[in-house]
Amino acid sequence: MNSQQNPNYQPAPGSDGYPLLIKQLLNRAKNTASDEEIVYADKKRLTYTEFFSRLNKLANVLSDLNLQAGDVVAVMDWDSHRYLENYFAVPMSQYILQTVNIRLSPEKILYTINHAQPKVLMLNSQFAPLVKDYQFENSTIEHIIWLDDDGVSAEGVFGDNQAKVVFEYDELLANAIDEFYFPEFDDDNIEITFYTSGTTGNPKGVFFSHRQLVLHTLAECASLALLPNKQGLSYGDVYMPMTPMFHVHAWGFPFTATMIGMKQVYPGRYAPDTLFDLIKNEGVTITHCVPTILQMVLGEAQSRGDGFDGLKMIIGGSRLTEGLAGMALDAGIEVYTGYGMSETAPLICLTEFRKDDPEMSREDDIARRAMTGKPVMMVDTQIWQDGKPLPHDGKQTGELVLDAPWLTQSYFKNPDAGKELWEGGMMHTQDIAFIQPDGTVKITDRLKDVIKSGGEWISSLEIETILSLHPSVADVSVIGVRDEQWGERPLALIVLKPEQQNTSEDDIKAIAEQAVEKGIIPKYGIPSQYKFVDELPKTSVGKHDKKLMREMYAGQKGI
């Protein structure tokens, strides 16, 4: 019986039903973390008490700009205390935070700004050139707040075209009043929006409500803290992001760290020496990043002849390979995998470690860390083929579909794409996976890259891994090409090593046949065709451009 329906369960006056608002994430820290620190590289140190005071001041600054509830405030900044302040003060004032991905091309950055239509832009002077030629006259932006660590003035960048710049951030805060009442409102209000990378086509906007963010924060905290201390989160840990705050709000981790009241370190721009110094000097114990950043800090450590003393690191965004995982472990990093995407806020799966884990060989341990992991609290993972769930037998592959309390409910101003995302009542990841009986998920391919041969699915990634083991192969990509009999059949595009140019198609094929004999892949997984090429087309971020390859070889006939 709903409390609204049965008067016996009527809430008392004063019991407000506790909407799940971002401001409620501060309750514990306000009580327990007054003297704990928030550090911005070598530039600034705040206590939580100062941080709370700055949230009030920032809210007053925004309030003076005469915004309406639901207006968008966009941020272009490196990871900083300022960004953290915007994470809280903007949604707590009932505005929507847009975290602008400054790694996109300038055109796409402008696309996302034009699409989200912010009224305020918080602009780091280092990114000003990116948007310098932006026609602010024709945009929704009414105010630019200038963020600067380098003594660069807005006039210097914008010249005369800077009428919308309303002072520098720190100056504004210095002059603002230190008291603000953050309102109560419905927790379905949207608190944040950001954009997918859009490797094909324009970036798509995802959005999350206050309620969703609070739930993501609680579940992320619980799921990371349940891991044994060696890998997991506990009181006394020190957090620093190495996935940028503009990218899926740094995995929501800044919200989690603030809720707990942990020491937090924000590194600014990701320079290897800065990251390494901060880890060492500030005693950072837990972080997260993409494999490229891990390689970068490993390189820095190697050049210094130094290592990491059990730093906990969750890898996401791209696959953690076994090789890289091994190198990280050797350097003293407790590395493992998190899985998620922009649409999922992002946390969905995490490597599981248990206090009663059996003794494990190094090989098995590394393999576990490189898997996609198990679903975190409240998350339902299923694999579907043709809209029907498949058993979790560790063999059958289908599209990974999800339910969780923190998934984007659609795409911003794109209901058609939203409808597709939620086809059949679960969220489609476009990742192909199998699930083991113990719940461990293993992504085997992207849906668009999987090869559908005679009603069976062939993982292009898996075939590539096998062919890459041939000593003559420098690079390889496997794509599906049309086939009259089977629908699609795999075509292997192979770059040979310079010294192995006389390798034959049959040589390569032999290794695939061995994999069939060993039961690693089914017989129909052996590519029907092999093409030796000088190089493989790549996307702007260096990934194999399979879309282009499929176009290039679309006319290719099957067997």
Next chain:
Amino acid sequence: MNSQQNPNYQPAPGSDGYPLLIKQLLNRAKNTASDEEIVYADKKRLTYTEFFSRLNKLANVLSDLNLQAGDVVAVMDWDSHRYLENYFAVPMSQYILQTVNIRLSPEKILYTINHAQPKVLMLNSQFAPLVKDYQFENSTIEHIIWLDDDGVSAEGVFGDNQAKVVFEYDELLANAIDEFYFPEFDDDNIEITFYTSGTTGNPKGVFFSHRQLVLHTLAECASLALLPNKQGLSYGDVYMPMTPMFHVHAWGFPFTATMIGMKQVYPGRYAPDTLFDLIKNEGVTITHCVPTILQMVLGEAQSRGDGFDGLKMIIGGSRLTEGLAGMALDAGIEVYTGYGMSETAPLICLTEFRKDDPEMSREDDIARRAMTGKPVMMVDTQIWQDGKPLPHDGKQTGELVLDAPWLTQSYFKNPDAGKELWEGGMMHTQDIAFIQPDGTVKITDRLKDVIKSGGEWISSLEIETILSLHPSVADVSVIGVRDEQWGERPLALIVLKPEQQNTSEDDIKAIAEQAVEKGIIPKYGIPSQYKFVDELPKTSVGKHDKKLMREMYAGQKGI
């Protein structure tokens, strides 16, 4: 901007907004814990897969009884897998679970049943005598489901008066269908109700919605897991309750353990040898209880010349004294404090341990474990006097008031008491406390026992502790009596040890004066009057009956 207000944030069809329902707590366990065990003493072992199947069956059994959404299903059982099944299947079917406190007097048990008006009663044969004479003809109960481990038949207890008994629980489940679709509904629906102990007057009903329970579960999980492994929760732990499932739903821990997918052990009736055997044989690593149960298992261990190998134990319900904490530590129990009450679902505060805790003397360590602890995730703790918050300076005391997403929104069918509970917009605990700058709460008294003297508050507990240190004192209670000048002044009621009957009032007073000299209490804390009595009136559960004492000495004049 609310998604309902701005069409750009409209949820896509199929994205259901994810109501926070009890059934969603099962998502992770369904994926990851198929083979994990749920154990009922030495009587039954289930895998989670069997447990999920039994939830479907129980839902079908209940469905056959033609209940309506919002109908109440009451349970009177020892801690068992059956109780756990009812924790889930009842609210998941949109009925309300009533956990009947079988430790109340038979009259009060019947009061709570008559008040909550269940349609179904799940009745353990051992409790049947308690309700045997209950006029079922005049009650709302339409069906009694018989729970039995001892081969006792309903006919044997009820004789002819057993027309409402519809079979035995396991028999019903054995014959039920194994498939059930648990519906989606608004997460504001009430999922559970239970009653306060009602030491004065009738028990009061509290109630919690699905949403509240899910949030309590996530926050409890996060807050316990954030503690270092030695004290906290991690994957691989084995859970057994020693606070009964009828008492504030065993701290909500069965929901938490099931969400995680942990091995769980339910001990039936709390017999010391059974509890000890289960801890040893099933490898229990984490539990919770009241001090009395801790004493019981310590006694059992001592009589066996055995100990506990780092068993983690959270104490709540009554104060953990330093002496008992020390004994528990010596026996190998990692003991600490949780704070909460029926109205708070219950978790509010928990002792904090950090991985960077400084080295601590045994005395300091024990003192920390015996404090009330720090607020858990999302909880706001304040201390109020006259409706205004006091600073958290570790000195000033006021009533502890709370906000959290899981507090009862009122009392069941008692809006006046509900209004009082929520006076001023926060929940009143009726506990007097101070809060340290680091957020640690220390309860110093119950509001009704505090003595208001000349505008200052005197903690009766504190004065009692000091007087109890006098070697002649066997027992002591301090109450407030009316005083024309000061409003109230403390009166000390003292039971002297038999061999110390010639102790004088001044002897006792001297120890209070010493405490003033040492700065432990203020001068106005010295009792104005001392009365030597043969014994102190006690309540049915053995606590000092201060209400009665205040009545007995109401005419007592001040100085």
